[in-house]
Structure formats: structure tokens, C-alpha cells
Amino acid sequence: MKTIQSDNYPIYFEDSIAELEKFVKAGNYSRSFILTDEHTSIDCLPLIQAQFAGHENFDIIEVNSGEESKTIDFCIGIWKMLIDFEADRKSLLINLGGGVITDMGGFAASTFKRGIDFVHVPTTLLSQVDASVGGKTGIDMDNIKNIIGTFTQPKAVFIADEFLKTLPARQILSGTAEMLKHGLIKDAAYWAALKNSDLSIPSAELIYRSVEIKNEVVIEDPKENGIRKALNFGHTIGHAVETNSLINDKDPLTHGEAIALGMICEAYLSHKKTGLSSDHLTEIVTVINSLYPKYNLAAANYETLCAIMLKDKKNQNGKINCTLLTSIGQCSLDNICTDAELCESLAWYAAL
């Protein structure tokens, strides 16, 4: 597997931890910081430290794991640690963790002293195939995901499958949803390959192809004015369900579980509005439902979900804008959906 070249930065897939060591040494940084959470500091940090074997002195900044930590308060904590450790403009921040770490660490670095270098070492499948590529940084506020952030590219991304071995099955499946999405929006053959694979631990080749698809899209449209919206398939409804679940459920949905649900609903809307065939709709629903547990939507108020969708930063002028499918492997951007249509799709899911 070759290194993928993204928007002025490389994404490494082979000997990635050794590549990280080379990168840090070549960068001649005045200081290097590693942002971790309580899981990655135990499960992942030792692999980095073993590689460097004491040759590099890292300062560790640890935050709590979980979406509920992706807030301005934790971000202020990171900034203040950087100040206390006397980080300067030639410092490097290494984000070691899942999407919360890479999104928030990227935001903290992109705004500290008007921007210091950062790299991502994504340790979950979800962050490997999604958050670590594309230059979106962000934090949540008032229960709106990534409402505050920047478009800033990392200097490099290091994808190492060693880290996936420590992940619980549910976390793996959270990433699989984004891989399925990549097939659905852009590559029918890849969708077919995924469908016929054991997805309990996706192969390195499948992960590589997923990153390749995402990278192709974001390079073409870094600031989401056009084709990048393809990546929002399943996310208009999925994000709202995820937000609602985070607020109300004792054991909230993972991102992937919410997106899986969102993809079913939006596949239904695709069938109604953009010509997705009923065979393709059935195939999508069957594959997704075989992987993800059914979620009890009854608890959620559909009106509340629509109100959350309206606050999504992708929507403008009070209209809700969905990316839908025309067939498996092809998508259609900018489909305005009414509250009634969105509610209908939710009810259809609930009745499955």
C-alpha cells in the first residue's frame, strides 16, 4: 500500500510509527506535545514511546475521552497546557486518538499562536477512515457538532493497524459505517467488496481504499462548496439522531450507529426523490441492518430531530439539504427535504 498524497500532506499506511519518528526528527521542532485521552495514553502511547525509545522528550496533554469532552472548556485546557509548557510557534502537536482527539487537537493547534503544526495518529477505525483526513477541525457547542472549527490541514497522518487491535467490536463497527458510505456514494465495486467481507476487523486494503475515496473527494473540494457534500450522505439525519441520543440516552449511539440509521432513512428518501431503485434500497437496508442493532426511535421526538437538523452548519436559509443516492455508487447533492419528508423517513425506519 502506497502512501496517499493529500492536500500538501502525506498519509502513511506502512511502518507508520517509524514514519512518525522520521517526521518528528526531520521537522526540527522546538517541542513536541502528544494529545491523548485516558484510553490512548494506556493502549497506544507506549507504542509511540517504544519507537522513540527515549530519544524524544514529549509533553503529554491528556483529556477525557468521549464526544462530551469535545467542548470549548477542554479546548481551553489544551491551550493553557500549551501556554504553561511554553509551546512556541515551532512546536508540534501529535493528536493520538479517535475523532474527538483529532478534531479538537486540530482546532487547538490551528488557533494556538495563530497556528502551530499538528499531525494525526488516528487510533480508531472511525478516525482512520474519516476524521483524520480532510482538514476539518472542530469542537461542539450547545449540542451542535463541530459548530466551531477551522479548515486546516495536518502536516501528516499516520495510520497504523496496530491500534485497531485494542478496540472493542462496537468501536470497529462505528468506523465501518463510514466505509460503507464511501462505497455507496462513489464506488459500487468497493461496496460489493465490503458486503462480502468479514467487517469485524476490516482488512488494511479495505481501510486504504476508504481513505483513498475520502481523499479524492476532499482534495477536489476542500471547503465543502460542492462535491465534498457527497460525504454528508446519512449525516443530516444521522447527526441529529446522534445529538439527540447523546442528550437523552443512558448508553448513547456511537457515531457509526447513528450514521447507519441515517443512511437507511436517507436511502429511503433517495428512493422517493432521486431514483434509487427498490432493489438497491432493499440491499442497503439488508446489509446495514445485518451489522447494526435496531434503534428505538420512538423515544425521539421527530420535531426535535428536525429542529436539530436546521441548526446543522450545512443548512442555509432555514432549509434542510440532503445528499441522496441515485444508485449504489452514485450520489446527488443539494436535495432540499421538507420536515414532512424527513419525518416520513424516520417513521419508515421505525416501522422496519
Add this chain to the structure above:
Amino acid sequence: MKTIQSDNYPIYFEDSIAELEKFVKAGNYSRSFILTDEHTSIDCLPLIQAQFAGHENFDIIEVNSGEESKTIDFCIGIWKMLIDFEADRKSLLINLGGGVITDMGGFAASTFKRGIDFVHVPTTLLSQVDASVGGKTGIDMDNIKNIIGTFTQPKAVFIADEFLKTLPARQILSGTAEMLKHGLIKDAAYWAALKNSDLSIPSAELIYRSVEIKNEVVIEDPKENGIRKALNFGHTIGHAVETNSLINDKDPLTHGEAIALGMICEAYLSHKKTGLSSDHLTEIVTVINSLYPKYNLAAANYETLCAIMLKDKKNQNGKINCTLLTSIGQCSLDNICTDAELCESLAWYAAL
């Protein structure tokens, strides 16, 4: 006076409020917000509203004036107002005020939904000749100025001398210091023109030339890797004195008063280190001292000032880096100054 073209945005000098109206109408924004403080909402906002004469519905976001408001807490307040008002990605933020408003409003806009459009309507001389041009946004934290921020260009800047009429003399002088700096670092003829002018209300032509000089520098080096450092003349020491004064003085120095002091100290260092002649040093000190009151530095601990300088985002590897002069109108970048040299220059100022 012609419109100055900066890095992809225009800076208007004539009929600027009318130009603002044209800009807003042409931009087809979904919503327009005006960020003000308790002064500009009374002294300046009515001029904008009179121009639009009810044709545009603005939502007003008001924050407290003064450097002590340039914090993440006030910035969170702006973000939450934007959320509450349902600002979307096609919204516009108009920053109507001095440097606190333009810096903080620029930062809030550049990070809201990963960046919405913003324009500056600078209402102080200081913000007209300095903060509003160059694409630096920022807030302070832990008493470190602009430690958090981005490099993001406004979509336009509207400079109108109507606003200066409401300013107290001390606020005018705060801006004059930056104009003097522009002459000292880049244009001896401009310095001479300033020296021979009544600076109690600088003429529109003098303001125009100041913006022109600043713009030439920042266009050449938007991210401060080289020549932009010229603009730091007087600021290494000036910023530290300003920070210290904000913390300790009942009636703190203005930015310009602190920079005026910093320019005297750094002119002294220029004489010692980069060949500024004693005639030029004397001329600089005489002009500045005729405009600005003497500050009692005795109260400040020199060691404390050096510690503040070390935290300045421009310094790296624990070394303090100054822009100095070789003569009036020419500067020299990247001069490392020791604590002893910096203390000597402060003591020299104190003994003047």
C-alpha cells in the same frame, strides 16, 4: 484617495459607509450581524443605520469595550449569539469598533461553522491604521495578547474618518504611534511628514499612507515568516509593558502609549546593536517624547517584563527576538536580545 487592494479584499477610504451598503447588498447574505461595544453602538452604529435607512435588518451583538473583554468568554458569548440568532454559513459579521472588536470578531467569524464572511469597519485611528489590515484575528488568554487566533482575511475594510471625530485625544494618539512606526521601519519621507504635522487629528492622506505601508508589508508576507516582522518594531518591549500595565495600573497605558515607550527602548537597542546613528536616536526620542507622557517604569519589575516577552508568540527556543532600526526608514529583522540588553534599554528609558 484610491481604494487599496489587499490580499483579495478591498480597503475603502471614500464614501466608505455607502460602499458598505453596496457590499452588503451585492453579497446576498442570508443574515447580517453587527458586532459593537457600548461606545460604538451609540457613536457609530447610527451612521450605519442611517445609510441603510431600514432597508437591511441587522442583528446587533454588543460586547464590553476594552482589552480586558478580548477573552474566550466574550468570544463564546458571540458564538452563542450567532447560534441563537440561527446564523448560517451565508451570514455576514460586520465588526464595528476598535481593535478589540475587529480582532475578536474576526476570530469568532473565522471559526464559526468553520468560517463565515466578515468585514471590518474600524472606528478608532489605531484599528484603521493597524488592526483592520493584515488578516490577523485573535483573543488574549492568561494575559498574553492574541495568543489564540487565526490568519483570516476580511472580505473588505471600510475606513471612514467620520468615526474619528468622536474619539478622545488619547485614543487618537494611541493610533499615531503605529503611524510613526510605519515611517520608522519603511519610509523616512513619511516619518518627516508626520513629524511636521499636527497629529491631534491626522489628515486622511496620512492615514491612507499608513495603511498603504502596512498593506505592502503584509501582502508580501501574510503569515509573518519574514518581512512582516518589521511591524514588530517597538512591540517586543511595548507589548510586555502594555500587558504589565493592564494587570497592575489603575489607569493602564493605551496600546499606542506602550508602543511609543517600546519604540524608544528598541531605538536605543538599535543604536547599540544595528547601527542606528545617535542623531537618529535623538530625533526619534524627541518626537515621541513630545507626543506621549513619560511612564513611570520604576513600578515594573524588569525581570517580570522579560518573562512576559518570552511568552510572546513571536519568540522561539527561549530567545527574545527584536526588530530593530538601522536608520530612520529602514529596519533589521531577527535580532536576538539578551535579558541584560533589554533591561539596559528599559533603565535607559527610565533615566531619560
